[in-house]
Amino acid sequence: GAVVSQHPSRVICKSGTSVKIECRSLDFQATTMFWYRQFPKQSLMLMATSNEGSKATYEQGVEKDKFLINHASLTLSTLTVTSAHPEDSSFYICSASQSQGATDTQYFGPGTRLTVL
Amino acid sequence: AQKVTQAQTEISVVEKEDVTLDCVYETRDTTYYLFWYKQPPSGELVFLIRRNSFDEQNEISGRYSWNFQKSTSSFNFTITASQVVDSAVYFCALGTYNTDKLIFGTGTRLQVFP
Numbered sequence: 001g002a003v004v005s006q007h008p009s010r011v012i013c014k015s016g017t018s019v020k021i022e023c024r025s026l027d028f029q030a031t032t033m034f035w036y037r038q039f040p041k042q043s044l045m046l047m048a049t050s051n052e053g054s055k056a057t058y059e060q061g062v063e064k065d066k067f068l069i070n071h072a073s074l075t076l077s078t079l080t081v082t083s084a085h086p087e088d089s090s091f092y093i094c095s096a097s098q099s100q101g102a103t104d105t106q107y108f109g110p111g112t113r114l115t116v117l
Numbered sequence: 118a119q120k121v122t123q124a125q126t127e128i129s130v131v132e133k134e135d136v137t138l139d140c141v142y143e144t145r146d147t148t149y150y151l152f153w154y155k156q157p158p159s160g161e162l163v164f165l166i167r168r169n170s171f172d173e174q175n176e177i178s179g180r181y182s183w184n185f186q187k188s189t190s191s192f193n194f195t196i197t198a199s200q201v202v203d204s205a206v207y208f209c210a211l212g213t214y215n216t217d218k219l220i221f222g223t224g225t226r227l228q229v230f231p
Contacts, residue, residue, distance in 0.1 A: 002164070034218070043208065043223045044162075057217075091160060102212030102219045103150045108162035 003027050004096050006109030013084055014117055021079045021112045023094030030096035033077035034106060035069060038091045050077050051100060084116040119144050121211050123222035130199050131230050138194045138225045140209030146170075149213040151192045153183070156224070157205040168192065199229045 003026040013019050023033055032051050036044040048064075050056040050071035058064045066088075068080040077096075081088055091113050095106035120143040130136045142151065153165040166176065168185055176183045180197045196203055209222040 041226075043221045046218050049217060059218075093160070093162065095162070101214060101217050103214060104212075105152070105164055105167050106219060107164060108154070110159065110161040113160070 002105075002107040004030075004094065004107045004109040006094055006112055008112060009110060010113045010115075012115045012117065015085050016083055019081045019084055019114060021081075021092055021094070021114075023077045023079070023096065023109050025075045025096040025107070028096075028098055028107075029074040030077070030098065031074065032097045032100050033071055034095045034097070035067075035077075035079050036093045036095065038093060038111075040091075044093065047079075081114065084114070086116045089114055089116045119146075119211055119213060119216060119220045121209050121220050121222035123207075123209055123225050125225045126223070127226045127228070129228045129230065132200060133198050134229075135195060135197050136199050136227065136229075138196075138207050138209075138227065140192045140194065140222060142190050142192065142209070142211045142220075144211060144213055146213040146215055149211060151185070152210040152212065152219065153192075153194050154208045154210065155205045156208065162208070165194075196227075199227075201229050201231055203227060204229045 005024045007022045035047045047062045048056045048058045050069050052071050052074050056069035071077040093111040095108045097104045097106045122141045149170045151168045155163045182195045184193045206224045206226045208224045211220045
């Protein structure tokens, strides 16, 4: 149980294009989904937290107009990187939790490696 | 302030050796949760354990064991008889009711050589 999928696993795009990443909880309802970014050999950096049906909460320094997050249902959240640039190249990971806050277990997706040319 | 410190950046061992990964945390909250995750080269974070602050019993799961010491604010993770498949980055994390996000340590990269 507690499986989270993420699609696509890898994407290469040209600078200026938009990329959408999907995160799905396959066998449980995710009240909260989290989006992280990870640079090589570094820890996870939280970008935003989204609760189903409400606007996402972005961490300081994360541009909400550039990283659009939608949590339309209890099993799906999407991250859209708009007008991507080479500096947006990174490993993006989502996680899902059955409750709000940071005390419940977060189950992670397999990640999406984004390369912007 | 909430903080998690994993002082060991990289550890290398030979197969069948035991290895302990250290995790020290800081929080003023009396109720909190500690987590360990494994991130193999594929990239996906695999959940290993969740422990609440009121449960100080050590836990064993197969070759994995965890030692929670509130007196030293540590939650160390030991792998017994390590195997090559244990090679990964291991993250310790802290969650409390006063924050809405997990606080991750910087991770420890474990390499197990045959």
